[in-house]
Amino acid sequence: MDLHDGTPYWLLAHGLGPPVPPLDRDIRCDAAIIGGGITGALIADELTSRGLSTTLLDRRDLGTGSTIASTALLTYDLDTPLFKLIPTLGLDPARRAFRIGIEAIDRLDELCRSLNSPLERRASLYYTAEPGLDELAREHKARQDAGLPVQWLPRADLLAHLGLSATAAIRSDSAAQLDPYRLCHLLLRRAIDRGAAVHDRTTITARDLHTGRITLRTDRGPIIDAAHVIHATGYEAVCELPPGLVSLHSTYALVTEPTAPPPGLWPDRDMLWEFADPYLYARWAGDRLLIGGEDEPFGHPAARDRLIPDKTRALIRKFSSIMPGLTPEPAYAWTGTFASTADGLPCIGPRENGSRELYALGFGGNGIVAAASAARIIADHITGRHNPDADLFRLDRPTCH
């Protein structure tokens, strides 16, 4: 699948990560991870920290799938608001699905500290313009009742503190932002230092299941013999999943030339996320603004890519209408494909009970946060540890279809 096009920012900001060699020998290991994006990297880090012999393979250069296109706002918000998720999942599981996100962001913070990789803590503002006010108020109440750390900001406060022209917003303190491409490389470097075999430009072409083991065949000839296989293949996994499980969308993003808010406004650089479908979001990346949204149902990569100039103009127009004090000039723009599920939750775990093939698919707008949860759930599964959250994200859950 052609995952993205245009000029994703992270490569320009910090350069390419160091290369690794393609696979040139047979390997026998405890766990083989297919996919060297942020999800595979987080899983490799977790598995090697638990002493499992781990191999990771990617058909592209590491981190250059969806990871390099990500705008990397880390929020606990799921694609489905909590007040809508409660009737679908039940009160406690729905609340838990949101709390898991907060815990995952804390874990990403710890990981980044341990790797000396920058992660900036931010508040997020889930804002609306009319007519979404009633629903946003219901969402605020659902989160408050769940004990989530939220604050209601009315129009006057948003204008006075940020210069944001919106009706109201839910402010949450527990968000963050990072460079996903850099984190991916640092995690994989640490996994290699702990003994992991990491190879890119190697495609898994087939899998043979035996009792107790799985053989992965590659386009380069050598094979991997593993006790467990983890599919961290991002949106390309959609081709292997039952039809109807996920829907594909195209999304658009841009980074502006350096800019600054009017003096005294937007002091804490809160991240903005619109409570609407399709939504607009914005955050700071150093002294530049990163703005995204304008999602469309995915049809064909060429049609998706052709829309970059129009979508860039639409994003700037929409952003300027809520932030009239700023005149952002686009510098880099790109587009990517992403997937979402009916209930807004990621898909994590074995495809069927008892299978040694596991999936770590962070579908939804906060896929990086889901990947951090997936690393723990997958590692617990492989090491035989009970994880109370595993059932929420099972691939065969009824609310996913």
Ligand SMILES: Cc1cc2nc3c(=O)[nH]c(=O)nc-3n(C[C@H](O)[C@H](O)[C@H](O)COP(=O)(O)OP(=O)(O)OC[C@H]3O[C@@H](n4cnc5c(N)ncnc54)[C@H](O)[C@@H]3O)c2cc1C
């Ligand atoms: C424009 C955009 C903005 C986004 N913004 C956010 C955001 O603000 N916050 C957030 O949390 N998430 C965001 N996301 C989602 C997030 O980027 C993804 O959830 C995340 O990058 C997925 O990482 P991954 O490692 O699972 O997938 P990828 O990075 O795509 O990695 C999967 C890898 O698997 C490899 N692979 C696939 N099949 C094979 C095979 N057969 N053999 C070998 N290798 C294979 C691919 O080459 C690929 O490198 C955004 C996504 C996009 C596109």
